[in-house]
Amino acid sequence: xxxxxxxxxxxxxxxxxxxxxxxxxxxxxxxxxxxxxxxxxxxxxxxxxxxxxxxxxxxxxxxxxxxxxxxxxxxxxxxxxxxxxxxxxxxxxxxxxxxxxxxxxxxxxxxxxxxxxxxxxxxxxxxxxxxxxxxxxxxxxxxxxxxxxxxxxxxxxxxxxxxxxxxxxxxxxxxxxxxxxxxxxxxxxxxxxxxxxxxxxxxxxxxxxxxxxxxxxxxxxxxxxxxxxxxxxxxxxxxxxxxxxxxxxxxxxxxxxxxxxxxxxxxxxxxxxxxxxxxxxxxxxxxxxxxxxxxxxxxxxxxxxxxxxxxxxxxxxxxxxxxxxxxxxxxxxxxxxxxxxxxxxxxxxxxxxxxxxxxxxxxxxxxxxxxxxxxxxxxxxxxxxxxxxxxxxxxxxxxxxxxxxxxx
Amino acid sequence: xxxxxxxxxxxxxxxxxxxxxxxxxxxxxxxxxxxxxxxxxxxxxxxxxxxxxxxxxxxxxxxxxxxxxxxxxxxxxxxxxxxxxxxxxxxxxxxxxxxxxxxxxxxxxxxxxxxxxxxxxxxxxxxxxxxxxxxxxxxxxxxxxxxxxxxxxxxxxxxxxxxxxxxxxxxxxxxxxxxxxxxxxxxxxxxxxxxxxxxxxxxxxxxxxxxxxxxxxxxxxxxxxxxxxxxxxxxxxxxxxxxxxxxxxxxxxxxxxxxxxxxxxxxxxxxxxxxxxxxxxxxxxxxxxxxxxxxxxxxxxxxxxxxxxxxxxxxxxxxxxxxxxxxxxxxxxxxxxxxxxxxxxxxxxxxxxxxxxxxxxxxxxxxxxxxxxxxxxxxxxxxxxxxxxxxxxxxxxxxxxxxxxxxx
Numbered sequence: 001x002x003x004x005x006x007x008x009x010x011x012x013x014x015x016x017x018x019x020x021x022x023x024x025x026x027x028x029x030x031x032x033x034x035x036x037x038x039x040x041x042x043x044x045x046x047x048x049x050x051x052x053x054x055x056x057x058x059x060x061x062x063x064x065x066x067x068x069x070x071x072x073x074x075x076x077x078x079x080x081x082x083x084x085x086x087x088x089x090x091x092x093x094x095x096x097x098x099x100x101x102x103x104x105x106x107x108x109x110x111x112x113x114x115x116x117x118x119x120x121x122x123x124x125x126x127x128x129x130x131x132x133x134x135x136x137x138x139x140x141x142x143x144x145x146x147x148x149x150x151x152x153x154x155x156x157x158x159x160x161x162x163x164x165x166x167x168x169x170x171x172x173x174x175x176x177x178x179x180x181x182x183x184x185x186x187x188x189x190x191x192x193x194x195x196x197x198x199x200x201x202x203x204x205x206x207x208x209x210x211x212x213x214x215x216x217x218x219x220x221x222x223x224x225x226x227x228x229x230x231x232x233x234x235x236x237x238x239x240x241x242x243x244x245x246x247x248x249x250x251x252x253x254x255x256x257x258x259x260x261x262x263x264x265x266x267x268x269x270x271x272x273x274x275x276x277x278x279x280x281x282x283x284x285x286x287x288x289x290x291x292x293x294x295x296x297x298x299x300x301x302x303x304x305x306x307x308x309x310x311x312x313x314x315x316x317x318x319x320x321x322x323x324x325x326x327x328x329x330x331x332x333x334x335x336x337x338x339x340x341x342x343x344x345x346x347x348x349x350x351x352x353x354x355x356x357x358x359x360x361x362x363x364x365x366x367x368x369x370x371x372x373x374x375x376x377x378x379x380x381x382x383x384x385x386x387x388x389x390x391x392x393x394x395x396x397x398x399x400x401x402x403x404x405x406x407x408x
Numbered sequence: 409x410x411x412x413x414x415x416x417x418x419x420x421x422x423x424x425x426x427x428x429x430x431x432x433x434x435x436x437x438x439x440x441x442x443x444x445x446x447x448x449x450x451x452x453x454x455x456x457x458x459x460x461x462x463x464x465x466x467x468x469x470x471x472x473x474x475x476x477x478x479x480x481x482x483x484x485x486x487x488x489x490x491x492x493x494x495x496x497x498x499x500x501x502x503x504x505x506x507x508x509x510x511x512x513x514x515x516x517x518x519x520x521x522x523x524x525x526x527x528x529x530x531x532x533x534x535x536x537x538x539x540x541x542x543x544x545x546x547x548x549x550x551x552x553x554x555x556x557x558x559x560x561x562x563x564x565x566x567x568x569x570x571x572x573x574x575x576x577x578x579x580x581x582x583x584x585x586x587x588x589x590x591x592x593x594x595x596x597x598x599x600x601x602x603x604x605x606x607x608x609x610x611x612x613x614x615x616x617x618x619x620x621x622x623x624x625x626x627x628x629x630x631x632x633x634x635x636x637x638x639x640x641x642x643x644x645x646x647x648x649x650x651x652x653x654x655x656x657x658x659x660x661x662x663x664x665x666x667x668x669x670x671x672x673x674x675x676x677x678x679x680x681x682x683x684x685x686x687x688x689x690x691x692x693x694x695x696x697x698x699x700x701x702x703x704x705x706x707x708x709x710x711x712x713x714x715x716x717x718x719x720x721x722x723x724x725x726x727x728x729x730x731x732x733x734x735x736x737x738x739x740x741x742x743x744x745x746x747x748x749x750x751x752x753x754x755x756x757x758x759x760x761x762x763x764x765x766x767x768x769x770x771x772x773x774x775x776x777x778x779x780x781x782x783x784x785x786x787x788x789x790x791x792x793x794x795x796x797x798x799x800x801x802x803x804x805x806x807x808x809x810x811x812x813x814x815x816x
Contacts, residue, residue: 011643015616016530024677026680056480079434177422251685281659
């Protein structure tokens with residue numbers, strides 16, 4: 001840096017828009033940054049905050065990625081996504097659902113962005129949207145950004161966070177413009193019942209309500225009874241899928257949606273307006289991954305069933321923390337109320353003193369400040385150590401509570 | 409496909425939002441799709457529609473890309489972008505500007521998305537924004553999507569599409585919330601005068617107007633006098649940069665912005681809300697590219713000066729089409745009014761009969777239906793053939809005009 005370099009003037013910027021003022025982002029990424037700052041001080045930080053499976057991706061994914069890079073395939077592609085990948089997704093879902101799906105039903109976009117795109121295409125400012133809590137932070141962030149009124153229907157831990165007919169009827173009675181559901185739930189792992197989901201699709205059709213089915217964790221279902229709303233791909237239904245979790249490539253930022261062609265076309269126009277298109281090489285790598293997805297997902301499911309069982313057993317065996325065993329995915333949503341502190345206090349103490357990062361429960365909606373989300377990612381020894389730190393932190397807090405003093 | 413598979417019911421979808429109805433996307437991507445459809449029929453299509461430099465990227469970019477992929481560096485990174493890349497960008501601009509810039513001034517995001525993000529952070533629905541026409545299609549698409557009122561101040565071809573003091577005063581007098589300028593212009597290639605740009609920054613500061621300086625083509629400046637508004641990085645100024653053009657990697661979808669840290673933080677929150685983060689490997693590849701950017705850009709500039717000169721000479725030598733020689737970049741904005749047809753007719757005839765894709769002028773704003781944009785990308789023999797096709801098409805149309813008949 002030159003010694004005569006100037007400091008920039010620091011007048012306040014002009015007023016931000018209402019949407020800018022409503023931006024909250026995803027708290028997991030703030031946690032990641034704090035965790036990286038602590039790691040930079042030389043601490044051995046355990047990362048249980050973000051859902052990064054950290055498995056070895058299928059070799060066919062990496063092979064194709066390298067092949068396309070070797071061809072210097074660095075140009076633009078269609079805004080709706082590369083035709084090869086769209087056709088592969090359509091073929092896979094045609095086989096799964098017995099519907100005649102084509103590439104016109106498929107758009108490639110980052111899975112997280114599809115949430116914002118869906119709400120943007122479905123809702124005007126101040127429209128009402130229904131979530132079933134606890135609900136993924138990006139739903140909240142997207143709804144806040146767009147200025148929507150969120151009706152949060154809380155699911156009950158006593159029912160294993162299941163969606164019931166009663167919840168569906170309550171949601172419809174609120175006359176929302178849109179509903180988001182997330183079977184293979186983040187953070188609870190709940191997998192919803194087919195009859196309840198069919199009822200939801202039918203009632204949304206009847207009342208002209210948009211429905212986003214976030215199926216990011218569909219391939220990591222432990223029940224064997226996963227019901228995809230791709231089976232009910234009517235014009236009001238959008239199904240969101242992701243390659244990040246099943247192929248362990250969250251950094252590709254490649255997801256997809258299935259929708260009626262007229263709706264899919266709007267998403268493609270949204271892509272064209274926002275980011276033009278995605279990289280070709282990551283898209284084609286995912287297309288090659290789809291050739292082996294069933295075999296590979298079997299292994300992924302086995303690993304995460306073991307990993308989440310380890311966490312669940314340690315939590316429920318702690319005599320202090322509790323959780324519902326997940327039916328899918330790799331998250332465990334943990335009740336920490338026995339510690340006497342809220343989620344933020346718990347998380348900052350866990351990170352600062354035990355160098356372990358988890359996500360505060362309130363990121364998943366109001367009413368969850370007595371919870372944290374643990375991402376059971378990493379190998380079993382890593383997870384065991386991370387969980388020991390979580391439980392040690394909880395014990396210290398519980399003891400401090402008895403002594404009437406808590407250090408943050 | 410199974411023979412008993414079902415056709416999906418085709419009820420119309422629920423009403424789309426106002427924003428969905430206002431989506432127009434970027435016409436170049438529709439042209440690309442039509443061109444690919446014609447190529448799929450077996451025709452040898454010449455692509456002069458999209459700004460894909462199609463040069464070999466710097467070896468250090470591809471090397472680093474492959475190294476990070478070999479490490480399976482497929483996880484998440486910070487929403488604001490990878491620190492190594494942000495630091496590299498900050499260092500480069502600190503050296504260029506003599507300002508003390510740090511990674512806090514830099515956010516990594518797809519360059520095209522930064523346009524939408526800027527307008528979203530600066531403007532509320534129905535706010536006024538000023539463009540100087542002809543202006544890049546994404547500005548129009550983003551403004552339409554957000555529901556902004558656009559005031560388009562047309563620059564004059566007689567002045568080489570230069571931005572003048574008069575244009576600046578006129579823009580300020582319209583009391584907009586935001587102004588977008590694009591020196592190293594797409595589509596005209598004009599490079600703006602430092603004094604006029606300084607006046608614009610000063611007046612925007614005085615009136616609390618947000619200013620986006622789109623500097624995507626800064627590294628492809630032929631004048632040697634390029635003035636970046638990174639030199640004037642005050643709190644109302646956002647500078648947009650891209651790696652796509654200089655490294656010939658548009659498919660990476662990696663751009664960046666420079667802004668006051670408070671403003672940069674809003675962009676990072678926008679990233680976190682919309683798409684979480686970008687791939688690590690493409691970001692680190694760009695960071696390695698920055699080590700050789702000056703040397704590499706010299707070669708890129710030389711090539712595109714030659715390429716645009718070839719096009720310009722052929723156009724102005726045709727006796728029928730005219731253009732202003734660009735001062736930067738690789739586009740040529742061509743007046744086709746001598747052919748007697750409008751841009752859409754010209755483009756569809758050129759694609760259908762001469763298998764050559766270019767972009768209609770009206771994509772760049774109202775008042776340009778007598779123009780087309782040619783992207784002078786590809787090697788010289790390729791370009792020469794493409795240009796011969798453009799001129800042959802123009803000749804046919806001019807002859808048909810004399811005969812009083814035009815086939816589309």
